[in-house]
Amino acid sequence: QVQLVESGGGLVQAGGSLRLSCAASGRTFSSYAMGWFRQAPGKEREFVARISRSSGSTAYADAVKGRFTISRDNAKNTVYLQMNSLKPEDTAVYYCAADRNPTSVAVTRAYVYDYWGQGTQVTVSS
Numbered sequence: 001q002v003q004l005v006e007s008g009g010g011l012v013q014a015g016g017s018l019r020l021s022c023a024a025s026g027r028t029f030s031s032y033a034m035g036w037f038r039q040a041p042g043k044e045r046e047f048v049a050r051i052s053r054s055s056g057s058t059a060y061a062d063a064v065k066g067r068f069t070i071s072r073d074n075a076k077n078t079v080y081l082q083m084n085s086l087k088p089e090d091t092a093v094y095y096c097a098a099d100r101n102p103t104s105v106a107v108t109r110a111y112v113y114d115y116w117g118q119g120t121q122v123t124v125s126s
Helices: none
Strands: 004-007 010-013 018-024 033-039 046-051 058-060 068-073 078-083 092-099 120-125
Touching: 004 092, 018 033, 018 092, 018 120, 033 068, 033 078, 046 068, 046 078, 058 068, 078 092
Parallel strands: 010 120
Antiparallel strands: 004 018, 018 078, 033 046, 033 092, 046 058, 068 078, 092 120
């Protein structure tokens, strides 16, 4: 089992940047593919990005492609989400999640992920 704790959220003006971090407990962090999701008020949780166990592959939602970058440091048990050129529509609670199955197909679906953090609020003002 792994516990996930997000940090780095906050209030930023449109066009600004934030870097989210997700620290994982346990010694098996490198065995999980990791993802970021977000949920805005009144909306369903949506996929943002995913990174494979060894950082060899990444995937992004079209809405964030070219603006967000997911990365991980297995030595620090941490996954990051660098968010640039932020827009008001990026406002949401951001969650990190861990997937035990490195060969998951439906990687944009929340049900694929086994463990979740508590979320961190990101607010982008116009």
